[in-house]
Amino acid sequence: xxxxxxxxxxxxxxxxxxxxxxxxxxxxxxxxxxxxxxxxxxxxxxxxxxxxxxxxxxxxxxxxxxxxxxxxxxxxxxxxxxxxxxxxxxxxx
Numbered sequence: 001x002x003x004x005x006x007x008x009x010x011x012x013x014x015x016x017x018x019x020x021x022x023x024x025x026x027x028x029x030x031x032x033x034x035x036x037x038x039x040x041x042x043x044x045x046x047x048x049x050x051x052x053x054x055x056x057x058x059x060x061x062x063x064x065x066x067x068x069x070x071x072x073x074x075x076x077x078x079x080x081x082x083x084x085x086x087x088x089x090x091x092x093x
Contacts, residue, residue: 024086028058033084035074036066039091046088059086 024030032053034046043064053059063083065076070091074080080087 026057027053027086029060030085031083032059032062033080033087034062034064035076035080035087035089036064037070037089037091038067038072039070042091046090049088 032050034043034050036043036046043066047062047064050059050062054062065074065080067074067076
């Protein structure tokens with residue numbers, strides 16, 4: 001008799017689901033961090049959004065961190081957290 005293995009496409013959560021962070025009332029003076037995922041145009045897109053946050057919402061200084069590659073893990077998370085009040089990250093091609 002042959003054996004059949006059934007796989008479920010449903011994922012599982014490894015840990016507890018955490019609530020979303022509380023939203024800020026405004027962005028005046030906050031330190032903006034950019035975590036560039038190294039995809040083509042990601043830095044251009046994220047830098048423009050950060051520039052608009054500074055111009056239109058009064059956000060503070062902007063700092064950029066870059067991952068070594070889109071498929072590589074970010075090794076600078078602790079540094080990003082320590083140096084930013086809000087973080088922009090995303091994907092672009």
